[in-house]
Amino acid sequence: MKSTIDNFSEIREAVRALCAQFPDEYHRKIDEEKGYPEEFVDALTHAGWLAAMIPEEYGGSGLGLAEATVVMEEINRSGGNAGACHGQMYNMGTLLRHGSKAQKELYLPKIASGEWRLQSMGVTEPTAGTDTTKIRTTAVKKGDKYVVNGQKVWISRIQHSDWMILLARTTPLAEVHKKSEGMSIFMVDVKEAVKHGMTVRPIPNMVNHETNELFFENLEIPEENLIGEEGKGFKYILDGLNAERTLIAAECIGDGYWFMDRAVKYANDRVVFGRPIGQNQGVQFPLAESFVEIEAANLMRFRACELFDAHQKCGAEANMAKYLAAKASWEAANACLQTHGGFGFANEYDIERKFRETRLYQVAPISTNLILSYVSEHLLGLPRSF
Numbered sequence: 001m002k003s004t005i006d007n008f009s010e011i012r013e014a015v016r017a018l019c020a021q022f023p024d025e026y027h028r029k030i031d032e033e034k035g036y037p038e039e040f041v042d043a044l045t046h047a048g049w050l051a052a053m054i055p056e057e058y059g060g061s062g063l064g065l066a067e068a069t070v071v072m073e074e075i076n077r078s079g080g081n082a083g084a085c086h087g088q089m090y091n092m093g094t095l096l097r098h099g100s101k102a103q104k105e106l107y108l109p110k111i112a113s114g115e116w117r118l119q120s121m122g123v124t125e126p127t128a129g130t131d132t133t134k135i136r137t138t139a140v141k142k143g144d145k146y147v148v149n150g151q152k153v154w155i156s157r158i159q160h161s162d163w164m165i166l167l168a169r170t171t172p173l174a175e176v177h178k179k180s181e182g183m184s185i186f187m188v189d190v191k192e193a194v195k196h197g198m199t200v201r202p203i204p205n206m207v208n209h210e211t212n213e214l215f216f217e218n219l220e221i222p223e224e225n226l227i228g229e230e231g232k233g234f235k236y237i238l239d240g241l242n243a244e245r246t247l248i249a250a251e252c253i254g255d256g257y258w259f260m261d262r263a264v265k266y267a268n269d270r271v272v273f274g275r276p277i278g279q280n281q282g283v284q285f286p287l288a289e290s291f292v293e294i295e296a297a298n299l300m301r302f303r304a305c306e307l308f309d310a311h312q313k314c315g316a317e318a319n320m321a322k323y324l325a326a327k328a329s330w331e332a333a334n335a336c337l338q339t340h341g342g343f344g345f346a347n348e349y350d351i352e353r354k355f356r357e358t359r360l361y362q363v364a365p366i367s368t369n370l371i372l373s374y375v376s377e378h379l380l381g382l383p384r385s386f
Contacts, residue, residue: 076254
């Protein structure tokens with residue numbers, strides 16, 4: 001089965017060839033062991049795919065968001081899960097757009113080569129959730145250091161990162177004119193932080209996704225690790241969210257095509273009552289509907305990429321791409337599972353694993369309800385609901 005949108009064939013073929021070295025059995029074993037696909041991520045890194053958006057002058061490929069999303073899509077379509085490594089794609093964007101020349105020269109070449117991993121971003125907190133302006137983690141300037149105290153939650157891949165981007169309040173909420181002011185972004189050396197004031201507590205969850213609670217107690221960060229201007233961190237974070245949402249939309253699209261490929265093959269091969277089950281409209285129509293929705297989400301994904309790569313506003317398109325793709329992949333997952341019947345629940349078919357993985361994107365990195373709130377307010381002109 002082939003999408004009607006068949007661009008970037010050279011990238012697709014190269015990523016597929018790499019992914020073919022890591023078959024279903026590999027990803028199934030990693031999932032069963034609650035492990036991390038170290039060899040897979042290393043292979044992607046050494047082939048340069050995770051440095052796609054880093055400029056060539058820093059050792060990357062200098063590609064756009066469109067090409068980067070194709071890489072993520074193909075990882076998921078191969079049966080893998082880009083959630084193990086997608087942070088490397090979009091986290092470095094904050095550093096690239098807002099870091100100093102010295103910071104970019106220090107970090108980006110080592111990130112591009114794979115010597116350093118920047119997989120993690122510390123933003124979400126237990127009491128704030130998606131209301132980021134209410135975060136309570138503080139960074140107080142003392143001499144040539146910032147002292148950090150507080151807590152974060154749902155912080156992914158920190159156990160497989162050398163560096164983390166951290167958002168903390170440098171000015172109390174009560175002292176700022178706008179609630180989005182007074183937050184700052186820092187580069188945190190993870191290994192050093194664990195020794196000197198940061199505690200990592202893993203959160204077991206329904207998918208094999210490494211995520212954690214973090215606790216900070218008088219963690220000292222050198223002042224040269226501040227990215228950009230103090231107090232503008234929230235704006236810097238928002239800059240990167242459009243790329244994040246579009247990349248994850250592509251992952252959902254990859255999942256959707258994976259479910260379609262598996263379902264169509266099974267529906268053609270499985271014979272019941274003397275005929276392939278795919279001959280029945282009750283099987284055909286859910287699959288056809290899912291395919292239509294995946295294709296529509298794909299178009300919105302590339303529209304968001306087009307605007308982002310042209311340095312134009314793309315918040316609405318990125319949000320809608322994420323919404324449509326997450327919905328399409330979840331519907332495709334259900335249709336695929338239903339097509340397989342009882343076999344869909346068997347681990348060896350990998351459907352139940354991918355079913356669990358794609359469900360996450362109804363909730364993260366932004367819930368579908370918040371996207372609908374965004375569209376209601378910013379596109380339809382309805383009153384803000386929160």
